Amino acid sequence: MKTQVCIIGGGPSGLLLSQLLHLQGIETVVLERQSREYVLSRIRAGVLENGFTKLMRQAQCGERMDKEGEVHDGFFIAHEGKLDRVDLHKYSNGNSVMVYGQTELTRDLYEARDRMNGIVIHNAEDVQPHDVKGVKPYVTYRKDNAECRIDCDYVIGADGFHGVSRKSIPPDVLKEYEKVYPFGWLGVLSRTKPVSPELIYAKHDRGFALCSLRSQVLSRYYIQVPLSDSVDNWSDDEFWAELKRRLPAEVAGQLITGATIEKSIAPLRSYVAEPMRYGNLFLAGDAAHIVPPTGARGLNTAGSDIYYLYTGLVDFYKNNDASGLEQYSEKALARVWKAQRFSWWMTTMLHTFLDTPDYDQKLKEIDMSYLFSSDAALSSLAENYVGLPY
Ligand code: RFL
Ligand code: PHB
Numbered sequence: 001m002k003t004q005v006c007i008i009g010g011g012p013s014g015l016l017l018s019q020l021l022h023l024q025g026i027e028t029v030v031l032e033r034q035s036r037e038y039v040l041s042r043i044r045a046g047v048l049e050n051g052f053t054k055l056m057r058q059a060q061c062g063e064r065m066d067k068e069g070e071v072h073d074g075f076f077i078a079h080e081g082k083l084d085r086v087d088l089h090k091y092s093n094g095n096s097v098m099v100y101g102q103t104e105l106t107r108d109l110y111e112a113r114d115r116m117n118g119i120v121i122h123n124a125e126d127v128q129p130h131d132v133k134g135v136k137p138y139v140t141y142r143k144d145n146a147e148c149r150i151d152c153d154y155v156i157g158a159d160g161f162h163g164v165s166r167k168s169i170p171p172d173v174l175k176e177y178e179k180v181y182p183f184g185w186l187g188v189l190s191r192t193k194p195v196s197p198e199l200i201y202a203k204h205d206r207g208f209a210l211c212s213l214r215s216q217v218l219s220r221y222y223i224q225v226p227l228s229d230s231v232d233n234w235s236d237d238e239f240w241a242e243l244k245r246r247l248p249a250e251v252a253g254q255l256i257t258g259a260t261i262e263k264s265i266a267p268l269r270s271y272v273a274e275p276m277r278y279g280n281l282f283l284a285g286d287a288a289h290i291v292p293p294t295g296a297r298g299l300n301t302a303g304s305d306i307y308y309l310y311t312g313l314v315d316f317y318k319n320n321d322a323s324g325l326e327q328y329s330e331k332a333l334a335r336v337w338k339a340q341r342f343s344w345w346m347t348t349m350l351h352t353f354l355d356t357p358d359y360d361q362k363l364k365e366i367d368m369s370y371l372f373s374s375d376a377a378l379s380s381l382a383e384n385y386v387g388l389p390y
Contacts, residue, residue: 003029003119005313006139006152008127009159010039010120012102013285013302015109017156019059020310022116026317029150031124031141033159036110043189043262045102046212046220047072047199047296049387052303053098061108068215069100075385077350077368078202081248084372085198091375091382099199101214102299124148129155129168133279156309157283161271161290169278179344181268181292183207183351185222186231188239189262194219195247195255201294201350203368204246208294208351211247219256222293224351231263239263268292268347270340275329276305282328284309289336291343294350295385301339304390305332335390342384 005021007014010032018028032039048056048069056062073089073096088096113120124141131137138151157165166174185208194213202209207224214220221243225234234242236259244252272289276282285302308331312324349367356364371377 001029001148002151003027004152004317005029005154005156006031006137006150007156007158008129008139008165009157009163009285009287010034010036010122011158011160011285012106012109012299013287013306014156014158015106015113015120016055016059016061016303017158017284017306017310018118018120019061019109019112019116020055020306021313022113022118023058023060024314024318026313028118029152030113030118030120031127031139031150032120032122033124033127035122040103040107040110043101043103043187043220043264045293045296045299046099046214047300048098048100048105049300049303050095050097051307051387051390052300053100055303055307056105056108059109059112061105061112064108065098065100065105068104069098070213070215071096072099072198075199075201076196077371078200078204078248078251079368083200083248083251086378086381086385088382088386091379092386095382095386097296097386099213104214127159127164129157129165129281132168132281135280137280153280154313155281157281157287158285160286163287165281165287166273166283168281169273169275173275173278175274177270177272177274179270181270181347181351182227182354183224184227184229184265184267185210185293186225186229186234186239186263186265187220187222188236188260189214190219190221190258190260191217192219192256192258193217195251200247200251201346202246202248203350205352206242206246209243209246211243211251225265227267229265231265234263236260266293268294270344272333272336272340274333276332277325277329282309282325284332288332289340291340292347294346295339295343297339297343300387301336304335307390308332335388338384338388
């Protein structure tokens, strides 16, 4: 098979790029290791910045998102038993975020690819990029025991943190930056009315907690747990009891509990791979960088990568101008590192770290009190949370 752009990974990054390029008459093939059902069973992001929702509309995938998603003008931070609101609208020049689940968004992208007869190959095994440094790269994979090959101009590595693409960059070229946190988030999805119409990020001595939602009948809650913990240690009752302990009394009293639909632990990690381009291979999204979910930056940062790649590829194919592709790594990384900084800051301020020296503990406390005493600090938080421009 031959195509212009071969995309490895059928998560949101790969599908969005494929859909945007298709609308510009650029051919793509998406290779996904898992089945569609498996990809759609992963519960992940919930908060989208306007840059991302704009891309979804541009990809002609925004209709259901605009109907069913919720626009949020602010969120709460709970600390010292009280709730303080971050007014995103006020502190970011009228901006807001959209609450719409990654599962639904991915479903919309798959449906759009189907509608346009886009090629998305599922259950592709042993996907491997070749000759990415040369002018004739190709990708091999196995499907139903047949060996297959796709010749292309460009290979896009949109295959997530555990993907294969990044490994094609030689170790002496690839520089990796990593920070592993000594805890994870235990997340629960439940068909209950959310405790608050807006998100609550809670700082508590027992550990961080987050009250989020997918709709007014579907709640998403998280609590910080040690890395060594396992979901088997947490019955539904134990989860709800611990969540309540970490919330201000007025909030805990309102919490509606019920059977959980999903329960999983995600470790917290920060990671960046540089450069994001090697020859004709371009990395995008979680394949190149991940953040702890505290600042809701992961998928949103994948969105800016996709924007830079999409515009670079369109300039190349339509105007014979390769400058966007040449500048891709540098431009994408500049925004990636700002998202890294913000996610690190939110994570550090809101989580409980064992053995924090007293001095550092004092700084964390003052960080929070400074935040709610300064319009400048709130503006900085809001500017980053709604997404820096691209
Ligand atoms: P994905 O979603 O991991 O998709 C990559 C796809 O590639 C496939 N793949 C392969 N395919 C072929 N061959 C191989 N060798 C392959 N290896 C892997 C995989 O099966 C998969 O389908 O990466 P992508 O598309 O870059 O998307 C990134 C986002 O998924 C991620 O950044 C977000 O989920 C992060 N995130 C959040 N981001 C936000 O912007 N806002 C949020 O509110 C938010 N909340 C979250 C989150 C992530 C979380 N977890 C579980 C890590 C909350 C959580 C709990
Ligand atoms: C979620 O709803 O899953 C979610 C929301 C905000 C975050 C992280 C996760 O910062």
